[in-house]
Amino acid sequence: MTTSKTAAPARLFTQVAADRQTGALVVGGHPGGAVYVLEGRVIYAESPAAPGVGELLTASGRLAGRTWQTALDQGTSTARVGRLLVEQGHLTQGELELCVLGATYDAAYFALSPASAPVEFLGGAMHWLGPIAHIDPAAVDREVRRRAKMLDDIFPDPRIDTAVVTPVSRPPRERITLTAPQWELLVHADGQRTPADLALLLGRAGFATIQELRRLAALGLLELPEVRAEAPEFVRLPRARGTAVDARRHRAGPVDSPAVAVVPVVSGVRPAAPDPPPAPPPPPVVAEDTNANGTVYRPPRLARRKPGAKLPKEVAAEPAQIHPGTDEVLLKRIRTALRGLR
Amino acid sequence: MPGVDHCLQEAMAIPGAVGASIVDYTTGFPVATTGTAPNSDHEAAAAGTADVVQAATSRSLFVSAVPHDLLEDLIITTAGGYHLLRLVHTDFDSRLVLYVWLDRQQGNLAVARRRMQKLADDLIAT
Numbered sequence: 274m275t276t277s278k279t280a281a282p283a284r285l286f287t288q289v290a291a292d293r294q295t296g297a298l299v300v301g302g303h304p305g306g307a308v309y310v311l312e313g314r315v316i317y318a319e320s321p322a323a324p325g326v327g328e329l330l331t332a333s334g335r336l337a338g339r340t341w342q343t344a345l346d347q348g349t350s351t352a353r354v355g356r357l358l359v360e361q362g363h364l365t366q367g368e369l370e371l372c373v374l375g376a377t378y379d380a381a382y383f384a385l386s387p388a389s390a391p392v393e394f395l396g397g398a399m400h401w402l403g404p405i406a407h408i409d410p411a412a413v414d415r416e417v418r419r420r421a422k423m424l425d426d427i428f429p430d431p432r433i434d435t436a437v438v439t440p441v442s443r444p445p446r447e448r449i450t451l452t453a454p455q456w457e458l459l460v461h462a463d464g465q466r467t468p469a470d471l472a473l474l475l476g477r478a479g480f481a482t483i484q485e486l487r488r489l490a491a492l493g494l495l496e497l498p499e500v501r502a503e504a505p506e507f508v509r510l511p512r513a514r515g516t517a518v519d520a521r522r523h524r525a526g527p528v529d530s531p532a533v534a535v536v537p538v539v540s541g542v543r544p545a546a547p548d549p550p551p552a553p554p555p556p557p558v559v560a561e562d563t564n565a566n567g568t569v570y571r572p573p574r575l576a577r578r579k580p581g582a583k584l585p586k587e588v589a590a591e592p593a594q595i596h597p598g599t600d601e602v603l604l605k606r607i608r609t610a611l612r613g614l615r
Numbered sequence: 616m617p618g619v620d621h622c623l624q625e626a627m628a629i630p631g632a633v634g635a636s637i638v639d640y641t642t643g644f645p646v647a648t649t650g651t652a653p654n655s656d657h658e659a660a661a662a663g664t665a666d667v668v669q670a671a672t673s674r675s676l677f678v679s680a681v682p683h684d685l686l687e688d689l690i691i692t693t694a695g696g697y698h699l700l701r702l703v704h705t706d707f708d709s710r711l712v713l714y715v716w717l718d719r720q721q722g723n724l725a726v727a728r729r730r731m732q733k734l735a736d737d738l739i740a741t
Contacts, residue, residue, distance in 0.1 A: 324708075329707040329708055330707050332707075332708075333706050333707040333708060334706065335705075335706035335707045365737075365738065365739060365740065366618035366621075367618055367619055367621075367622060367737070367738035367739055368705060368706075368707075368738070368739050370618050370619040371619060371637070371646070371703075371705060371709060371711060371738070371739075372705070372707055372709070374619070374646050374647070375639065375646070375708075375709050375711075378639075378642075378644065378646075415658075416642075416644055419642075419644075420642060423642065423643075452672075452673055475708075476707065476708050477708045478708055478709075480641075480642065481641050481642075481708070481710065484641060484642075
């Protein structure tokens with residue numbers, strides 16, 4: 274049920290939907306997200322790269338931050354936030370449905386489009402918004418794939434989607450024509466904000482933001498992010514180049530000649546230790562750490578690591594991720610709450 | 616409370632209506648559909664709708680220089696039918712258009728246009 278594994282989110286999603294399950298498919302990685310299903314139908318999706326219903330409604334000024342916050346306080350525990358907003362007359366049913374549909378498809382793109390990401394399914398999880406829309410999962414799946422292709426048709430460079438947005442300081446031609454959303458993006462791109470930041474700031478759908486950014490890039494109006502060897506990660510562990518060497522062991526294999534095998538060698542680090550106790554060739558393999566002569570090099574307890582070598586598995590293993598999505602959700606809610614107080 | 620489905624039902628009640636949908640015109644995706652679509656393909660119809668709206672909103676020919684003189688609707692007539700596109704202006708960020716396909720014999724363009732205007736307004740007004 275709650276198995277976290279690295280897989281294609283879209284494939285697990287199809288499976289969950291086919292089994293008519295209820296719960297949340299939480300996708301880790303960057304940007305990650307979560308897709309909520311109720312008996313196999315998609316009711317909501319969220320992703321840090323896509324403004325949710327609350328962000329869309331408050332950033333546009335459609336709802337005051339306080340109104341939204343009150344609805345959250347009253348309805349979160351019973352998963353009735355959406356219904357409350359309509360019942361209290363803050364939104365029409367049509368507005369709410371359209372907003373939920375838009376936000377869901379938007380977030381689903383970010384959650385389901387990665388080819389591979391840590392995915393887990395939390396059975397029984399329900400979104401606090403409550404079931405507003407019931408979307409055919411096949412339509413979501415198709416739309417996600419269609420959107421990915423749409424972006425590549427505009428400008429096939431996925432780095433645009435995540436990298437900090439920097440407009441070129443000098444346009445590449447004499448005359449340029451911008452649409453209103455493009456203008457908005459360029460005006461707010463300060464060389465620090467990522468597409469997700471801009472979407473959130475402007476209250477615009479994440480996908481629509483990326484779409485316009487790709488168009489701007491195609492027009493040559495954005496600095497392209499520098500080429501990186503690999504996809505950017507938040508935490509970069511030292512690149513594995515060598516492997517750990519057990520200092521207590523002889524070097525194995527072909528360098529087995531007795532002259533070398535005399536001393537326990539810290540391979541590679543100290544090439545020629547100046548004090549090799551010269552001749553007494555001990556019986557080669559056995560009992561080397563109990564080499565009783567006092568001058569002998571005492572190997573450290575741990576194997577030495579070559580510079581840049583990979584950490585041993587148990588040290589380097591990532592801390593167990595519990596629910597990659599839930600922190601984001603919590604942060605989002607805190608942010609909305611703070612905005613409400615402003 | 617009129618929701619999306621109710622709005623589409625009402626659209627189908629317009630004399631001569633054959634099909635109706637609400638389309639996101641940046642992605643060309645049918646958010647909600649009912650009835651039949653040209654060539655029985657709502658998704659293709661939505662993609663085409665999106666192209667038409669994009670052309671009208673982004674090509675300078677149709678973009679008014681007067682502030683807030685926004686696009687309201689687009690009407691395409693064919694020998695057999697009318698295709699009406701009404702932009703739905705929500706306060707929050709969305710790019711939606713209400714699309715209704717009318718039979719030419721039974722449909723009345725003026726009536727349909729007024730009804731769609733009301734539908735689009737009711738959908739988002741309290």
